[in-house]
Amino acid sequence: MDRKKATVAAAAVGALAGAVGLTVLAMPSGAGAAPVLPPVNPEQLVQSVLSQKEIPALGGTVEGKTNLGIPAIPNLPQELSGMSAKVWSDGTGKSRVSTSKTGSEKIAVNDGTTAWSYDSSTKVVTKHTYDKSKAPKERPSELNDPAAAAKQIIDVIRPNSSISVDGTASVAGRDAYELVLAPAPTERTLLREVRIAVDAEKRIPLRVVVLANGSSDPVAQFGFTKLDIGAQDPKLFTFTPPAGAKVEDSTGKFKDFENSHREEFEKNRKPGETPKLPDNDLFKVIGEGWDTTVAGRLPKQDQLPKNDPKNDKAQGQNPMDLVKQFGTKVEGPWGKGYLITTKVGTGLLTEDGRFAAGAVPSQVLIEAIGTVK
Amino acid sequence: MTTASIASPQLLERTPRAPLGRLLGAELRWVLRRPRTLAAFGVLALVPLGLGLLMSMMDFGAAPLQGPPVLASLLGNGMVLPLAAMGMAMPLLMPMIVSMTAADAIAGESSHGTLRGLLIAPIGRTRLVVVKAVGVAAVTALAVAVLALLGITAGVAFTGTTEFTSLSGTSLTFMEGIGRVGVAAAWVWLQMFAVAAVALALSSLTDHPLVVLAVMMGTLIVFAVLGGIGDLSWLHPVLLTTGWMSVIDVIRDPMESTALVESSVRALCYIVIGLSATIARMATKDS
Missing domain, CATH: 2.50.20.10 (Lipoprotein localisation LolA/LolB/LppX)
Structure with missing residues (x-):
């Protein structure tokens, strides 16, 4: 029967249209063509x-x-x-x-x-x-x-x-x-x-x-x-x-906090000098540019927050335990430690509490950790 | 229902087609008087009422609320109740009710042997599908209406206020609130009718209503599982269940429509596919 065929054909077109619609939804919205703009330096x-x-x-x-x-x-x-x-x-x-x-x-x-x-x-x-x-x-x-x-x-x-x-x-x-x-x-x-x-x-x-x-x-x-x-x-x-x-009004609180920090900052700042990061064994910046690393020494173990079984939030966790769990163990003439690697940066924490981190490969960190006493 | 007259082919050619209005009326009476449909509405009614009770009980304690954040905004906020009710009924309860109705619509008739009568009656097969789809759509609409209207009533009754606060912290008037609930109801109806359209297609393929229900619920559960797997995010835009959490977006101010529109388009695609498949199957079905 022609009519039956026509109905089936129309239904097939309908089902196809629906499937195409779903496919379009699933398509990632591609980036538009790069526009033409006057050059600029x-x-x-x-x-x-x-x-x-x-x-x-x-x-x-x-x-x-x-x-x-x-x-x-x-x-x-x-x-x-x-x-x-x-x-x-x-x-x-x-x-x-x-x-x-x-x-x-x-x-x-x-x-x-x-x-x-x-x-x-x-x-x-x-x-x-x-x-x-x-x-x-x-x-x-x-x-x-x-x-x-x-x-x-x-x-x-x-x-x-x-x-x-x-x-x-x-x-x-x-x-x-x-x-x-x-x-x-x-x-x-x-x-x-x-x-x-x-x-x-x-x-x-x-x-x-x-x-x-x-x-x-x-x-x-x-x-x-x-x-x-x-x-x-x-x-x-x-x-x-x-x-x-x-409603909590934080007007007063915030101002005090701001002022006390500003005063402290002004006190330590010499006129005409740009503020510098502290440079000592607890925390120092090594190198400049893209391969800058920060290195230093963690506070003593007993000063760190202990793992409290009642508090399972990350902030209560001892960084050493966390690193042991997720880092890879490495050792060399500089000591023993754990290395955490990501696509953008590397961190190294030694067993005696020295650390170094930066957007650098691990060799640079090992050099940096050697400078921490 | 319409009785089929066994007439000679020449007579059949001249027989006027049964008027669509009468067919729809008969179908609606048939569907809505069914005890299980009424029972389903009763179960749905428990959702907003239960939420309202829960809300009034939580109001007694001053302790910070544990649980989904939506429930927190329920407190002292009547208009969130219909939305929370819809949100809770959407994943399982509503799909079950609409799949059941769609299963009864074709597979049910088939298992009772009454489908044969409909197929040889003087109605085109496409019109038969339209009549059945309208019946299912009506049940879906009434189910959503039960949630929305009882939700608004319970929300206002339990909180004693007609004002409501959007998630963005702005106050909206009662009429604006009703409007937002209306948008949500229309959206939920569309999503559920998409489920119904697919269930109708399944319903036309089998003689066993239970198969429709089982396959439909199984599919939705699989969709929900797939939707929870982050590595399959490329697949998510195709899954019907993907945008189902976005019903709450109607009470953001300004209303956040991106997810609602996208999931509506998705639902329309499912409706077109489901109804097309049903029509194709019914057109080729032997009476």
Whole structure:
């Protein structure tokens, strides 16, 4: 019967259409074709980014993804492997950030005079009122001139890295330049390059991608996946604590903390000197550029938090136990220890409590650990 | 139901087709009067009522809440109750009810021997599938309505407030709340009708209603397991169950629609596939 055949044919087409629809859903949204943009040199690009005083009015989604190759350690915060947040800015300093989990949401709103945060799973609101007049308005003088600041930044980067504008990209539907920082060939590092996508029109960074040697997939990626630059609903930048929520005012507390640290910092700082990291046997920085390592000695075992069976949170764990569990045992003339390797960095902890870490292969760490007394 | 007249082929050609309205009316009366359908609605009604009771009991203790974060936002928040009820009924209870209805619709008739009558009745096979699908869709809609309406009533009754707070901490009016619950109900209906469409296709393949129920529930459980395996993330967009947790997105402010829209598209694909397969099978079925 013709009619029967026609029905079956129509149904087959329908089923096929449904299957095609599902396939389209499963297709990864491929990157758009690289846009054609007027050429720009890295100095100009960095300078134009630095001359942006305020984040423009925008609304979008920021996603971060890492693939660090870290051993699976229980209780490690989930944020390490991936995060997603919706962000809004009105272009005058007011902002809203919202991070969603299944069934709950955390938001942070800055309405210009008060910073609010709210967690729907605990129903706790914290507010922090700040006085705009007391906030440091002026940037440090070096940063007031973007051209000089750009030159300064590039001068710091140049000796150890190559900096270039390597083509263009389409990020969250916007045209962007790709600013690429790569270690100089003499640098002994696990990292291959860092790519920063800069919006061609607004000159704001849209995406940062970190690539390591031996892998074409990024080890870390952070940037906009959706972006709408333009005026946003002003309602987004206000917050009223909902009924039934507990409001905690952190205004006083935060200020005290801030002031005490600032005083201490000012006391230790000599005029005209940039602050330096402490350099002693407990903690020191070895080398410069991409193969910088930090090394030092852990506090004595008895000062470390003991493993409390009642508290199974990671912060209560003794780092030595954790390293023994996940590291590989290594030994050499420098002593015995445990090595933790990831795609972006290596850490070494010896049995007598010396440590070294950096974005470097293990040989560099072994050299570094020898300098720790 | 329509009785088939055994007439000569010439007479059959001239017989006017049974009006669709009457067929639909008969099907709906038949489906909705079925005791097991009514029993299913009764079980569904227990979900919002139980949640409401649980919520009012939790209100007594001031201790911090243990359990899913959604339950925390339930406290003093009536409008979350219908959504939590839908969220709880979605993984198993609702699919079971719609699969049961879809199994009865074709395989059930087949096992009772009444399908033969329908197949030789003066209705096109496609129209028969449409009538059956509408019956299942109506049961699905009523099931969702039970959850939504009882959920709103219980939420307002147990919290004593008609205002509600979105997950983002903003206050929404009662009418906005009703609107959000409405969006959620429509979305849940679409997802459940997708289950029903696939169950109808299974139903047209077998004479045993229980097989439909077993295969359907088995499939959904396998989907849920696959959906939990991170290494299979490339497969997840194809699984019907993937976006099912996103019902709670309707009470974010502004409403977060990405996951809802994507899962709706997915459900539509399943509906098209399920109904097409049913039509193809019914068109070729021997009476």
